[in-house]
Amino acid sequence: MEGPEPEQPIKVDSDVGATIARALSLATLVAVLGLLAVLGWLFIVYPDSRGPSGYVEEVVIEVSEGMTLRKLAHRLESEGVLENPRVWSLYMRMRGLDRHLRQGKVRFRVPMSPEEVARYATTRLGRIQIRLLIPEGFSRFEIAARLDEYGVCDAEEFLDATEDAAILASYGVEANDAEGYLFPDTYEFDDQTKPRRVVERMLANWTRRNEELEKKYADKLAKLKSWTTHDIVTLASIVEKEAAVPAERPRIAGVFWNRLNSKRFLPRRRLQADPTVQYGCMAVPEAAPSCARFDGRITRAMLDDADNPYNTYRHSGLPPGPISNPGAASLAAVIDPEEHDFFYFVARGGGEHHFSKTLRQHNIAVRRNGQR
Structure with missing residues (x-):
């Protein structure tokens, strides 16, 4: 008796298998090429594409x-x-x-x-490059805070660098610190720049700008023989703090020159500038008892405090040094001030001032403008 016939293996058409294999290979190739295209775009095209424009910078x-x-x-x-x-x-x-x-x-x-x-x-x-503006009239303390805020350098380390005798000597600054010589301008620094380098950049800028002024006003400076560069910078720093409107700088400078030189103004040679009192409370708060609770505002006690060495209401002549860092316009205003007979000025709004020739006229202007 014959047994059952053995089962025959199922045969797959070789052409169909080859087609499927080619399709899978093509799909894989397309997927790989697509992935490469996406990665190419992500790493080559996308990084340098332009970002959105906005209303702020x-x-x-x-x-x-x-x-x-x-x-x-x-x-x-x-x-x-x-x-x-x-x-x-x-x-x-x-x-x-x-x-x-x-x-x-x-x-x-x-x-x-x-x-x-x-x-x-x-x-x-x-590192990243940081662009920042140092405004005219900023003190070194304000500059330090801004540099720290922008990530350029540590505030305390910057202030220490402004008192580095070697740096000051190398730029001809005859003072205990760089106040007045940190030229206000727009600067670009890398983040975490060494404070010494920041100070040197600002001092080099001041040196360049001062040389330009010395050439332009050579004749005027020749008449100020008794005045040192430091004296001019000091008075310019006060003008910078008092003048909110650029056009008033020469006139305000003229007021201070009149107070320093005229016998008519009493007390003699008293500049009587509020910003000097404020600066004293920032720079040497331990020297004056009235500065103990200083919050940026001036009180009558501060104006009366002779222990504040920067108080130009109680001390004649210039304060011990600059109270801010003046720009070229304020330096020029001191060198070439407006000639007039004004001894007083008071704010009248909009950054402008009312100027008076006599104390009586000034008191009337003060009452009219609601000042103390």
Whole structure:
């Protein structure tokens, strides 16, 4: 008796198998090429693409410890710095930058490319360049605070550098500190610049600008033989603090020259400038009891306090040194002041002042303008 026939193996058409294999290979190739294209765009095209334009030139974001990349990205989008927070977050993660966010106040310019945003947002891409304005009339204490706020250098270390005798001597500053010689201007520094370098940049700028003034006003300076450069800078620093309207600088300088030179003004040679009293409370608060509770505002006790060496209501002549860092216009105003017979001035609104020739006229102007 014959047994059952053995089962025959199922044969697959070789052409069908080859087709499927080719399709899978093609799909894999397309997927790989697509992935390469996406990665190429992400790492080559995207980083240098132009960011959104906004109505502001700078956005300041406080990056606290523990802030996630996702939260920062969405904050940047809401502030108009980024267009697509998800793509930027992916870009940051693919480069391993998401765990190295820069902390503190971070300033982003608008517009910025995604790569520039990344550079400012992380500490892994090296130093960032910081552009900041030092306004005319800032004291070294105010400059120190701004440099610290922008991340250029530590405030206390900057103040120490402004008192470095070697630095001062190398730039011909004959004073105990650089107050008055830190020229106000727009500067660009790397973050975490050495304080010494910052001071040197500002002093070099002052030297260059002062040389220009000396050439321009050579004849005028020749008539001020008894006045040193430090004296001129000191008086200019007071003019800078008093003049809110640029056009008034020469006139205000003329008032102070009149107070210093005229026998008609009493008490003799008293500049009677409020900003000098304020500066004394910042620079040497331990010297004057009235400065103990100084909060930026002047009190009658401060005006009466002769222990404040900068109090020009109680001390004749110039204060011990500059009280701010004047710009070229205030320096020029002191060298070439407006000639007139005014001895007094009082604020009348809008940054402007009312000028008077006599104390009686001045008192009337004070009452009219609601001043003390």
